[in-house]
Amino acid sequence: MTKTPVAVLGATGAVGQQFVRLVHDHPTFALAELVGSSSAGQRYGQAVDWIAPGDVPEAVRDETVLSTDADLQAEAVFSAIPSSAARQLEPRLAKQGHAVFTNASAHRMDPDVPLVVPDVNPDHLDLVADRDGFLVANPNCSAIVAVTPLKPLLDEHGLRRVDVVTLQALSGAGYPGVPSLDATANVLPRIGGEEDKIETEPCKILGRREADSITHRDLSVSATATRVPVPEGHTIVLHLDLADDATPEDVAHTLATYRPPEQVADLAASPEQVIRVTDDPDRPQPRRDTYVDDGMGVTVGRVREDPTGTVKLVCLGSNTVRGAAGCSVMNAELAVERDYVG
Incomplete structure (x- = not known):
């Protein structure tokens, strides 16, 4: 099975670290790009103050952190950036054709953005069924x-x-x-x-x-x-x-x-x-x-x-796994299962 390449925005933060931990060795996703603002240009292992369980995954230690204005190649994007930055960046990425799965609050209540907890309301994800690029939010x-x-x-x-x-x-x-x-x-x-x-x-x-x-x-x-x-x-x-x-x-x-x-x-x-x-x-x-x-x-x-x-x-x-990164990862997994990604 070909894995879907993914990027993590805000990769050095508390929730971003959980994204990295959950997808660096995932059966469906291949961690392709790490994105940050103040950490851009640094090696991930040097830039991150790791507080997630375990150690920084060996496979990403030497990866260079990209800037938020980089031209991302990954099909799916996990976002752990602040809402102030997400307000403009996430819709722009969706318009470029990326599937954006966000933990930020900026667009949660937008009428066309599904707010999904997969084992609670999986049918809401079907709002994005016919879109080339889209934004899916997980709740607070x-x-x-x-x-x-x-x-x-x-x-x-x-x-x-x-x-x-x-x-x-x-x-x-x-x-x-x-x-x-x-x-x-x-x-x-x-x-x-x-x-x-x-x-x-x-x-x-x-x-x-x-x-x-x-x-x-x-x-x-x-x-x-x-x-x-x-x-x-x-x-x-x-x-x-x-x-x-x-x-x-x-x-x-x-x-x-x-x-x-x-x-x-x-x-x-x-x-x-x-x-x-x-x-x-x-x-x-x-x-x-x-x-x-x-x-x-x-x-x-x-x-x-x-x-x-x-x-x-x-x-x-x-609050950082089910309540944040884990919910987004499940949303992305469900999107792949329904052929909305990949």
Whole structure:
């Protein structure tokens, strides 16, 4: 099988490193180009301050980092650049015929850009079926973790309202990230711009695909986003106003038995089990559960009844793998399977 050549934009950053880690030895993709701004012209091994698991892959250590205005040859592009840069660069690459899979927020809510979590709304990817070049976005890191259990609950029980509180890891702020005096033994009660993303993006993800657009789900979502002194893994507390009389036991069963469509389950980056439900009262924990299924799974625990009559639970997932690079890689794998790339 001929591998599809791919480029990574923002290759030296925290999410860019995860892209490099995930695709440097991938069965479908061949890592062809590494792109950066301040690191352009340097060898990758010298330019990167590697914080991803393991070491810098030997195969890319001596690769020269290209500038963002380089004429890229790769058919598919993974983007981990800031939204300010993505706003103009990503559409330009799509117009040049590249398939762009982005982690940036700049175009997530554009009507013609699918916002995809493959094991939640794979049909939304079909918006790009007839395009030579296109842009596919993955959602905010916390939104990805949250919608993973919300999807089966919506399908099985219906949802009227969701209240969300996030305890987000320091790596979600990028590298070098939050200043040490703010991060050490402290909790930041607000993350600028984050709550709006968590309140709006799930309505698009859980919406209905039309011929050339997405009709957003009519769902009330209220979010509070905080930053906590944890290196990796976003913990999210969900209070669920379900449309039926489901008990906590019903909810736990629905989540534990959820399976994505077969085509998605067979993707190389797909986790063995998308949602793992634990009855351990002290789980999930970032230290113990972030890298379930190589960071692509979501762990759910503390499923219980709320005194108000609703059901509440705690879920956790990797913010740099499932919540960022891993989701984009799965989107690209699915695009290849559907012959939209390659």
